[in-house]
Amino acid sequence: SSASAHTHENFLQCLSHYPNTTSNISQLIYTQTNSSYASVLNFSIRNPRFSSSSTPKPLVIITPVQLSHIQAAINCSRKHGMQVRIRSGGHDYEGLSYVSQVPFVVIDLINLRSITVDVDERTAWIESGATIGEVYYRIAEKIRTLGFPAGVCPTVGVGGHFGGGGYGTMLRKYGLSADNVIDAHIVDVNGRFLDRQSMGEDLFWAIRGGGGASFGVVLAWKVKLVPVPSTVTVFSVNRNLEQNVTQLVHRWQYVADKFDEDLFVRIILQSLNASAEGKRTIQASFNSLFLGGVDRLIPLMEKSFPELGLTKEDCTEMSWIESTLYFNGFSSGESLDVLLDRTPSGLIPYKAKSDYVKEPIPEEGLEGLWEKMHEETAGRAILIFSPYGGKMDEISESEIPFPHRVGNIYKIQHLIYWEEEGDEAAQRHISWMRKLYAYMTPYVSKNPRAAYMNYRDLDIGTNRNGITSYTESSIWGIKYFKNNFNRLVHVKTMVDPTNFFRHEQSVPPLSSRV
Ligand code: FDA
Structure with a gap:
């Protein structure tokens, strides 16, 4: 106009x-x-x-x-x-x-993506425009016995990732990226440049998991680096329906959050063609990082999860920085430079949702889930079960806005990718995803049905453009933040009362009419 x-x-x-x-x-x-x-x-x-x-x-x-x-x-x-x-x-x-x-x-x-690593102080200042791959690279360039707990995909941006939590294979040992932030630089609604001291503890609390975009532009983050051993061990062991996948996934739910915190074993589930006649199977990939050598890992697995039958031959020892490549499917010997590449290969459309599991899903529940997954044959459906426990149990729910701590066995990420173009195909796949999510209702967290903010999902509720009411936004807000949502609203009311920084799921100030 x-x-x-x-x-x-x-x-x-x-x-x-x-x-x-x-x-x-x-x-x-x-x-x-x-x-x-x-x-x-x-x-x-x-x-x-x-x-x-x-x-x-x-x-x-x-x-x-x-x-x-x-x-x-x-x-x-x-x-x-x-x-x-x-x-x-x-x-x-x-x-x-x-x-x-x-x-x-x-x-x-x-x-704005400079990264300054201070090896002696074991800290780094990281500008928001950097990727987590760049963070891993710049640490490894200086020292191989320090690392940082952040996500798996190297192209993920620091600004959104740290602002919404941020987790990866070291979550059970060191918590989230946001748990390891010790200072930050932000530009607020009045254009003021603030650090931790000048922004105050309320705003500093809010931007570590509450989503920076509700509060200002976060320029940079100071983080604590964490020790990593010079040798770590990785494995990916695949099992399908002929190999007792249902019993194995079922059993995993009883051990995955109780393992030694050096051990992270996630499950990546897919429905695949098992025969030329179109018979389907479920493949579970038990995908793991162990912060130690294989000689310590094998006895641990024999004691806690013998059903998987892990052998030394399934395992590979490497440095922690090489493990960041391994989790992205790069072969060993690949140059670390791939961590600096900001362009992922082959972008295809997707929709994702998240859930938290507090009680093991019974075998019948898993079998029903497999049936649901088999229904989606045109797209590629992937479910990722990521274990909690360890450090996640030790941090209180209100320490930072991210509230999903003790009592959660694992988090599920539901993903559907499709190759077809156009709206009709997108709607078909998204509607399948919503049915899968409905199927999961009895098995996952309730009141609220919790969700992970960094797996943004507008299905769980949005602010209406223009008027943002507390009642409306608390529907999605409590799913992401539980009771921390109230403190986020309080901080928002203090720092951005006119609701300048807003979007479909931004934290509203009290009684805002914009
Ligand atoms: P983007 O720039 O899109 O920002 C996301 C949100 O944060 C937006 O609301 C944005 O406005 C706001 N924002 C961004 N920068 C800001 C700043 N400087 N100040 C204030 N607000 C800012 N998560 C995870 O925990 N573990 C994982 O392993 C992965 N893996 C993964 C793989 C792939 C391929 C994708 C697409 C996503 C993930 N994620 C993930 C989810 C990821 O953590 C989440 O999407 C982050 O918010 C992405 O941050 P970006 O800066 O890249 O996003």
């Missing part, structure tokens, strides 16, 4: 008048007529569901290289009523870092 074109012009004018120090902001602004606009926008889109011609696109993308550019973007957006979306790695499952239904601007932190 002409009104929005006007706003847009005024916004650009505002930016151009903004005083700069070193780099000229005009070279970091991409409007829709700029020849690089599409490549800058698409570079960090990780779910092609949100890159079609019908997906709403930002009026402007800004790629700041310094603090003053972020301050300019916030101040001018506020002044001219533009909504802001903040993007680091672009992995948001629902595309919220680069899609909005109202005219908007993307602040893309791709250029």
Whole structure:
């Protein structure tokens, strides 16, 4: 509309008048007529569901290289009523870092990705635009006996990941990424630059798991590095229906959260063709990182989970940094440089959901789940069971906004990928996913049915654009954050009372009408 074109012009004018120090902001602004606009926008889109011609696109993308550019973007957006979306790695499952239904601007932190590792202090300062692969690489470049507990896929961005929790194969030993953050730099709604001390403990609490995008632009994070042994052991052991998969998965639920905390054994489940006639089977891959050598691992497994029949031959010893490649399917001997590659291969559309399991699912329940998985043959359905326990049991529910601690045996990630193009196919696969989720209801956490914020799922509820009421947002808020949602609302009311930083699942301030 002409009104929005006007706003847009005024916004650009505002930016151009903004005083700069070193780099000229005009070279970091991409409007829709700029020849690089599409490549800058698409570079960090990780779910092609949100890159079609019908997906709403930002009026402007800004790629700041310094603090003053972020301050300019916030101040001018506020002044001219533009909504802001903040993007680091672009992995948001629902595309919220680069899609909005109202005219908007993307602040893309791709250029702010420096990482400074302090080996003596065992800490690092990490800018939000870095990926976790870059984090692993920069630590390993300096020292092989320190690491950091974060996710499996190296292209995941630090900004969203740390802001929403962040977990991977060291979760049982060291907790989440957000549990290991000790300082942060943020730009707030007034364009102020704040560190832990100046932002205060309430805001510092909120951004470690409560989703940064409700509170400001998080520029950088200071983290504690964690010790890793010089030798770790990995294995992936596959079992199918002919190999007692149901009994094995059932049994795993009784041991996976009680193992020694050096041991992380997750399960990746898929329904596969078992014969040319179309008979289906279920394959479970028991996929593991052990923070130690194989000679200590085998007796541990023989004692706690002999049913799997793990042998020395199933296991490979390597360094911790090599294990980050292993979990991404790279062969041994691959250069660590792949950790720096920000472009994942073969992007295909997907939908995901999450669940928490507090009581083992009985064998009949698992068998019913296999049936449901067999129904989806056109797409690729994957379920990932990630064990909790260990360190996760020791951290209190209110330590940071992420509340899923003691009492959870494991977390499920439900995923469906499909190759077909178009809306009809997408709706068909998403509707299958919703049926699977309905099937799981009796077996998973209730009141609330918990969910992991970093596996963003708009099915569980959204803010209506314009009016955000506490009652409405608490429906999804309590699933992600349990009682911590109330404290998040309190912090939001203090730091952003006019609800400038908002999106479909942002934390609302009390009685906001925007
Ligand atoms: P993106 O840039 O899309 O941001 C996500 C959200 O955070 C948005 O709301 C955004 O506005 C906000 N945000 C981003 N940067 C911000 C900043 N600097 N300040 C304030 N707000 C900011 N998770 C996990 O725990 N373990 C895992 O192993 C994996 N693996 C994985 C693999 C793949 C292929 C995908 C697509 C996703 C995962 N995830 C994951 C989920 C991942 O942790 C989650 O999507 C993160 O939010 C992604 O962070 P990005 O910065 O990449 O996303």
